[in-house]
Amino acid sequence: MLPFLIIFIPILGGLFVAAVDMNDTLRDRVVMAVTTVTTMLCLFLYTFLEGDKVLVVLDYPKLLPPFGVSFRIDWLSVILVTIASVVWLLVTVYAFGYMRTTDKIKRYHAFTLITLGATLGTLLAGDLVTLFLFFELMSFASYVLVIHDGDAQALKAGFLYLIMTIGGGLAFLFGVMGVYQLTGSVNFATGGFLAIDSGLSLGAFIGFLIGFGMKAGMFPLHIWLPEAHPVAPSPSSALLSGVMLKIGAFGLLRIIFNVYKFQFLKEVGWINYLLVAAVLTILLGSIFAILQTNLKRRLAYSSVAQMGYILLGMALLSEKALVGDVFHIFTHAIMKSCLFLVSGYMILATGKTDIDDFKGIGKRMPISMVCFTMASLSMIGIPPFNGFLSKWFLGLGALEVNQPLLAIVLLVSSLLNAVYYLPIVINAFFRKEEHDFSMIKEDSYKMLIPVVILAIATVFFDIIPVNVLLNLSEVTASTLFGGGFGL
DSSP, rough: OOHHHHHHHHHHHHHHOOOOOOOHHHHHHHHHHHHHHHHHHHHHHGGSSSSTOOOEEEEETTTSSTTTTEEESSSHHHHHHHHHHHHHHHHHHHHHHGGGOSOOHHHHHHHHHHHHHHHHHHHOOOOOHHHHHHHHHHHHHHHHHHHTTTHHHHHHHHHHHHHHHHHHHHHHHHHHHHHHHHSSSBOOOOOOOBBOSHHHHHHHHHHHHHHHHHHHHHHTTTTTTTHHHHHHHHHHHHIIIIIHHHHHHHHHHHHIIIIOHHHHHHHTTTHHHHHHHHHHHHHHHHHHHOOBBHHHHHHHHHHHHHHHOOOOOOTTHHHHHHHHHHHHHHHHHHHHHHHHHHHHHHHHHHOBGGGGGTTHHHHSSSHHHHHHHHHHHHTTOOSHHHHHHHHHHHHHHHTTTHHHHHHHHHHHHHHHHHHHHHHHHHHHHSSSSSOOOOOOOOOOOHEEEEEHHHHHHHHHHHHHSSSSHHHHHHHHHHHHTTHHHHH
């Protein structure tokens, strides 16, 4: 029953917000209540994972026959549900301040709640069909968030996103059909169950790579991402990059470890397709980020590169790399949400979008830019920020499987991160203003508080004596590899 509540409370809340006329204050309270209750219910999922009881599957066979609908509660799903719901809550608080400038605020909050429910549905899905249904609902609901402004540029970017979503969904569906034809099952299994070397099996695997790779921003399926972010409201950008990109990574983790036998993927060499795509995504995402002058486009390409780390972590098929992989899912959600929220505040306050236009802004918005700097240093991977820890484990994983060149790729990418993040910080604090920012004040606590919390989180989980997130990442990696319970 709990998965149903977690999924459908926000979906029904979104429909309620869309259908009922309310004043701004009451609507904000309803949205906040729904998001908070959903987050609290997500935390209750940990009660299913006490001791050695690491898996609960809830089946509803009478829904959607002949497959039914099922929900799986394991370490991977619960951890990602937690980070998704907590980040969503913080972004919702920020949006109360940010979205006051739009006349479509009712539609925004309605579809944000629906997207939240669908996102949590994908993370709690217990089989491929249930995952597909919520994956599609999430994709189509988030389309409305991308085209929020409704101008020509937004509609153009939204159309590209929609086409890519439909194409990715069809590729995903082909993968589901292939798995069902080969095995007669669409459920997830600990350790996987598919180890058939055939054209259909390979085709299904490639279908999953395309479907989830598109959502994860994997090169060359990333093209919707740098178009969507500049036109979407900054809270939507934070959710798209901080949370929804991770759905693509989550889907690939399910395929590699809970559908196919990962040892089989290594033996036949199919995992190398993902490995090559991950390296290209890291390097080309970083190079294209350097070339951007628009702030949000640079952040968008940075998201592409950062998702490459996550793809690499799972493609290495190393337990150490997978620890870094899961930890980087946490870390990137925190870092990139912070960066997009600060960028949104800067753009809203100044009306500017290009990086060179923000020279001297650090003197007018010191809190925001300190938070931006902290998140940037974490993205680069400088200790003691969280990004260092995730890259450390990814590098160790590369060495563990005798791939030193991939460890070098990680180091080069950190240098490239510095090339495109540090100029933003230097412009803000050490360059003279070229525009009059004297009227700008950081006076929106609804926008500042979430940003500050996220900024603190970029360093908090690398300096605390007992690193809860790292421990959870180790447990998740161990269970995906079929190891013992290690928390």
